[in-house]
Amino acid sequence: MAERRIRVLIAKPGLDGHDRGAKVVARALRDAGMEVIYTGLRQTPEMIAEAALQEDVDVVGLSILSGAHMALVPRILELLRQNGQDHVKVFVGGIIPDEDAPRLLEMGVHAVYGPGTLTDDIVKDIRQAVLGTEAGE
Amino acid sequence: MNIAEQVLEGSRLALSRVLTYIENDQPEGREALKALFPHTGKAHIVGVTGAPGTGKSSLVNRLAYYYRHPPEGEPKRVAVVAVDPSSPFTGGAILGDRIRMRDLAGDPGVFIRSMASRGALGGLARTTAGLVQALDAAGFDIVFIETVGAGQAEVDVARLAHTTLVVEAPGLGDDVQAIKAGILEIADILVVNKADRPGADATVRALTEMLKMAHPTQETIMHHGQRMVIEVGARREDAPLWVPPVVRTVAVENEGIDDLAQAIARHRAHLQETGEWQIRDRVRLQSELENLLRDTLMQRWRATVSADVYRATLEQVFSRRLAPSDAVAQLLDGAPAA
Numbered sequence: 196m197a198e199r200r201i202r203v204l205i206a207k208p209g210l211d212g213h214d215r216g217a218k219v220v221a222r223a224l225r226d227a228g229m230e231v232i233y234t235g236l237r238q239t240p241e242m243i244a245e246a247a248l249q250e251d252v253d254v255v256g257l258s259i260l261s262g263a264h265m266a267l268v269p270r271i272l273e274l275l276r277q278n279g280q281d282h283v284k285v286f287v288g289g290i291i292p293d294e295d296a297p298r299l300l301e302m303g304v305h306a307v308y309g310p311g312t313l314t315d316d317i318v319k320d321i322r323q324a325v326l327g328t329e330a331g332e
Numbered sequence: 333m334n335i336a337e338q339v340l341e342g343s344r345l346a347l348s349r350v351l352t353y354i355e356n357d358q359p360e361g362r363e364a365l366k367a368l369f370p371h372t373g374k375a376h377i378v379g380v381t382g383a384p385g386t387g388k389s390s391l392v393n394r395l396a397y398y399y400r401h402p403p404e405g406e407p408k409r410v411a412v413v414a415v416d417p418s419s420p421f422t423g424g425a426i427l428g429d430r431i432r433m434r435d436l437a438g439d440p441g442v443f444i445r446s447m448a449s450r451g452a453l454g455g456l457a458r459t460t461a462g463l464v465q466a467l468d469a470a471g472f473d474i475v476f477i478e479t480v481g482a483g484q485a486e487v488d489v490a491r492l493a494h495t496t497l498v499v500e501a502p503g504l505g506d507d508v509q510a511i512k513a514g515i516l517e518i519a520d521i522l523v524v525n526k527a528d529r530p531g532a533d534a535t536v537r538a539l540t541e542m543l544k545m546a547h548p549t550q551e552t553i554m555h556h557g558q559r560m561v562i563e564v565g566a567r568r569e570d571a572p573l574w575v576p577p578v579v580r581t582v583a584v585e586n587e588g589i590d591d592l593a594q595a596i597a598r599h600r601a602h603l604q605e606t607g608e609w610q611i612r613d614r615v616r617l618q619s620e621l622e623n624l625l626r627d628t629l630m631q632r633w634r635a636t637v638s639a640d641v642y643r644a645t646l647e648q649v650f651s652r653r654l655a656p657s658d659a660v661a662q663l664l665d666g667a668p669a670a
Contacts, residue, residue: 199356200423200448225424230448235431242437246430249444251348279345 201229201325203254206243207236208271211261216288220256223314224321240267244274247283253325259289264299272303284324288312335360336367339470344443347470351445354462365462368469373613375411375468376600379493381455381479381515386501387525389414389432390583391592392476396442397435398593399474410436411443411472413463415456417480418448425449429478443472454488455479461492461620490518491619494612495599497592499523500539502531516542519576521595527580527588539578574602637663 205221207214214236221231232250234242247255255275259267268287275283287299288308296307306320338346350368353361378395380388392412399408414429425448436442445463452458456479467475479489490496498519516522522543524535577595581588603609634642645663648654654662 200450202352221426225419225426226422228419228422228424230418230425230427232427232430232446235428235434238434239437242434245437246444248344248348250427250446251352 201254201321202232202250202252203229203256203321204232204234204243204247204250204252205256205258206234206238206246207258208238208240208243208267209259209261209263210237211259212236213260214258216260217256217258220258220288220314220317223318224256227318227322229318229321240270240274243271244278244280247275247280248278252283254284254286254321256286256288259287259291262290264289264291265295268299268304269302284321286317286321288317334367336364339364339368339466340371342471344440347443347466348445350466351463354466355447355457355459357459361462365465368466371469372465373468375464375472375475376495377464377468377475377477377493378596379477379479379489379496380499381489381496381518382481382499382523383501383504384481386481386499386504387583388478388481388499389429391497391499391523391525391581391589392429392478393433393435394581394583394586394589395593395596396433396474396476398589400436400439400441403590407441408473409441409471410474410476411467411470412436412445412476412478413460413467414444414446414478415449415460415480416446418450420451423450443467443470449480455481456488456492461616464492487515487518491616494603494609495520495596497521497523497596499525500535501526502529502535504535520574520599521592522576522578523581523592524578525581525583528582528585532580536578536580543576543578572602572606574599574606574608633664 203224205217205224207217217233221233224231232246232252234246238246243255243257255271257264257268257271264287268285272285275281275285284305285303286306286308287304291299291307291309299307305324308317333341335346335350339350350361350364353364355361380392382388392414396410396412399410401407412433414427416425416427416429418425427446427448429446430444433444436444445467447457447460447463449455449457456477460477464475464477477489477493496518498515498521500522502524516539522539524532524539526532527536579588579592579595581592583589603612642663645654645659649656649659
């Protein structure tokens with residue numbers, strides 16, 4: 196009777212107030228059968244890491260349009276590690292300059308999505324990232 | 333140290349994992365619950381139900397904050413289990429109750445867990461009771477259960493909680509809604525939230541009237557052909573009656589939260605003084621036992637019957653040659669479906 200659902204936290208760190216993109220992605224993941232925890236606007240890295248811990252999510256999706264990603268993302272990655280959640284896959288979406296994307300990936304972000312990304316691709320990537328690891332464990 | 337011991341030691345990571353194991357009905361979850369069970373029975377379990385948009389999450393946010401920063405006495409540790417609906421088509425869910433609970437962020441005395449209903453009706457998920465047990469064992473003094481909020485038949489929470497809050501808001505229905513059976517009957521405390529809105533007085537009035545009828549202070553009986561009026565309190569010498577109070581709140585403005593917390597404290601005291609606390613505890617455990625027994629018996633029985641026999645019997649029902657009740661008798665007697 197065991198039922199395994201992919202759990203995703205969709206969060207908006209920082210101060211920009213535009214969450215249409217985050218909501219579209221949340222909705223697409225829901226329609227793909229995932230359980231999506233949405234925490235709303237203006238979250239600190241601490242709030243996001245805490246929510247990820249309490250909700251035991253497989254994936255954290257960060258939507259950032261403010262340009263503060265190089266400050267926010269490393270902090271969130273560090274907090275996840277401190278909490279013992281190294282296994283959580285982090286995805287970043289929003290307005291990320293081309294030169295920053297590889298640096299985020301180096302830090303341990305799983306994928307970076309810019310404008311025009313198909314939600315189907317995000318769904319596919321998340322499934323592979325989560326279920327792929329599980330099969331390998 | 334096994335994971336249940338880590339939970340008892342206060343590890344939030346272990347607790348979070350255990351909640352997932354229980355929710356997914358994994359063997360690790362059942363093992364952990366076994367180990368945690370002797371440590372349960374201490375938390376005050378408070379159910380919060382009511383129609384969507386009445387402000388359940390905002391109220392839980394404010395109440396939890398109140399218990400963390402009480403005007404007097406020690407702060408209490410608070411856990412929240414917030415249930416939102418799963419899509420019946422994809423099984424996916426958007427769990428959005430945390431949006432209204434940001435005041436609780438960064439507080440190690442609070443643990444909030446969202447869960448999807450995963451196809452269960454009645455406002456909770458099938459494993460909600462298990463999650464509440466784990467949080468109880470982990471030492472939280474108060475565990476809030478926030479239901480899906482789908483409506484009038486959402487009464488399962490009353491079986492699980494010591495105290496059930498039913499949240500209403502002005503303008504959601506006429507006074508006939510207030511006399512329908514179901515959700516209002518399970519209320520230990522009625523909350524009229526958004527009480528600054530027009531129509532709040534009418535809502536409070538309708539609910540108060542309904543309560544008077546449900547909990548009459550006088551009863552008229554016919555005795556040897558004579559009409560007699562007796563005071564209810566005089567007749568029931570056993571236990572004082574709990575009449576659900578109607579509390580007005582404006583959660584987003586933090587108004588009425590003290591009153592509500594006091595009503596919850598009074599209800600808790602009432603349960604303990606009258607012995608109702610133990611009764612509710614026993615009723616809850618009995619119904620949990622019976623649910624588990626039903627699931628287990630079903631699984632065991634399915635293992636004994638061949639898929640072909642089951643399928644053949646089912647076909648007979650489909651073609652209207654066998655009534656479902658006869659099919660059950662036939663299957664349980666082990667007679668081959670001819």
